[in-house]
Amino acid sequence: MEQYIMKGGNPLVGEVTVSGAKNAALGILTAAIMTDEDVLIENLPDVRDINVMLEAIEEIGARVERVDRHTVRINASTIQEISVDDEYIRRIRASYYFIGALLGKYKSAQVPLPGGCNIGSRPIDQHLKGFRALGGDVRIEGGAVIVHAIDLVGSHIYLDVVSVGATINIMMAATLAEGLTILENVAKEPHVVDVANFLNSMGANIKGAGTDTIRIRGVKKLHGTEYSIIPDQIEAGTFMCAAAVTRGDVMVKNVIPKHLEAITAKLLEIGCEVIEFDDAVRVVGKPVQRHTDIKTLPYPGFPTDMQPQMTVTLALAAGTSMVTESIFENRFKYVDELARMGSCIKVEGNVAVIDGVKRLTGAQVNAPDLRAGAALVLAGLAAEGVTEVDEIGYIQRGYECFEEKLQGLGAMIEKVDSEKDAQKFRLKVG
Numbered sequence: 001m002e003q004y005i006m007k008g009g010n011p012l013v014g015e016v017t018v019s020g021a022k023n024a025a026l027g028i029l030t031a032a033i034m035t036d037e038d039v040l041i042e043n044l045p046d047v048r049d050i051n052v053m054l055e056a057i058e059e060i061g062a063r064v065e066r067v068d069r070h071t072v073r074i075n076a077s078t079i080q081e082i083s084v085d086d087e088y089i090r091r092i093r094a095s096y097y098f099i100g101a102l103l104g105k106y107k108s109a110q111v112p113l114p115g116g117c118n119i120g121s122r123p124i125d126q127h128l129k130g131f132r133a134l135g136g137d138v139r140i141e142g143g144a145v146i147v148h149a150i151d152l153v154g155s156h157i158y159l160d161v162v163s164v165g166a167t168i169n170i171m172m173a174a175t176l177a178e179g180l181t182i183l184e185n186v187a188k189e190p191h192v193v194d195v196a197n198f199l200n201s202m203g204a205n206i207k208g209a210g211t212d213t214i215r216i217r218g219v220k221k222l223h224g225t226e227y228s229i230i231p232d233q234i235e236a237g238t239f240m241c242a243a244a245v246t247r248g249d250v251m252v253k254n255v256i257p258k259h260l261e262a263i264t265a266k267l268l269e270i271g272c273e274v275i276e277f278d279d280a281v282r283v284v285g286k287p288v289q290r291h292t293d294i295k296t297l298p299y300p301g302f303p304t305d306m307q308p309q310m311t312v313t314l315a316l317a318a319g320t321s322m323v324t325e326s327i328f329e330n331r332f333k334y335v336d337e338l339a340r341m342g343s344c345i346k347v348e349g350n351v352a353v354i355d356g357v358k359r360l361t362g363a364q365v366n367a368p369d370l371r372a373g374a375a376l377v378l379a380g381l382a383a384e385g386v387t388e389v390d391e392i393g394y395i396q397r398g399y400e401c402f403e404e405k406l407q408g409l410g411a412m413i414e415k416v417d418s419e420k421d422a423q424k425f426r427l428k429v430g
């Protein structure tokens, strides 16, 4: 089974370039099927979730041409199916975006219900509430969501929960509904805005993305476009924490600093130096970093997808920190793994109380999910000795060339898939 093996203790130093945003790309790729004309999408991250999504788009009959590693041309005029295969939902949750895209374009969709995952139950009741409000007849049958609409008509919808997925999914369906849809209490993440901008580049009429209320005036049809995905806010934040936790000095390039404000604020609070440039941020870790408190919130609050990475950084800060996870109900599973490396963290419900320690020691740990896996790698790079992180398939879902980018910053890390190769690495690093 593939794993990352690393020897910690080296401060990470140098420059790293961030890829396109996975969570923007997943919405944009599904929205691309809403026109019968060619859509060219650039700056796609080459990660597993994106590649699975492209397979699913091809599976329902669209033409998908990989122009290069980060560019794809999609033409959905040949779609035959309004039903997405269960296999894809099991592999990526975001396949539920097919409901909004197919319902908007074909007034019909059949998509297996996404399972829960390691960070929480993750229901889609708000998505379904929106589809019903637009006139969709929504049924759950045989573990699938089946939606049909005679007509989609604009509606005034108030989300009970601020949900990225529901905001994007309902916005897609509403672009081709008749009349005005007002969507309230929406998610404001950069990737939500990116999907709205993409849809507008296809001729949609969406206003207010990035605020609490989005107004969508339905259009008859959408046309082709060329679009480049925004940089990944969470990948950028992960490398910012990598610099802090290893006391390094890293220039994170191809970012939008405004998207990183909550992360920058917290790294400044613990004593790091953070310098912002037009499209880069430089993070300089300090020998002694202070404790602070974090509460994850919808954007522009501190992102839940950065919670594990910040917790690892605070595990090696002086003093006691508190991290409150207010978005998902089960996002501290990795703390047990971190304890094997010598961290001192107590989890009570959705709060982690972190007593900073002076050192972590390498151990064999398991990645329980995507962001926690990345955080455990950061811990291994800061720990003394050798760490092995298993289940790295989670990490490869959302981080392109993760080990190569870290190696470029001086990290002693390799991806190995046998005990023999792991032994070779141990002998090499001594």
Ligand code: EPZ
Pocket: 023, 026, 094, 120, 121, 122, 123, 124, 125, 126, 127, 128, 161, 162, 163, 164, 165, 166, 187, 304, 305, 327, 328, 329, 370, 371, 398
């Ligand atoms: C998106 O998930 C991201 N995934 C997640 O990133 C991210 O953690 C999350 O947004 C929050 O920012 C993608 O964009 C593919 P939500 P999503 O709907 O849309 C509850 C990563 O690491 N809720 O904003 O599924 C839900 O249970 C992944 O890249 C309902 O109750 O998240 C959660 O508590 C992990 N009913 C809260 O809302 C609904 O209908 C936020 O979920 C929908 C959500």
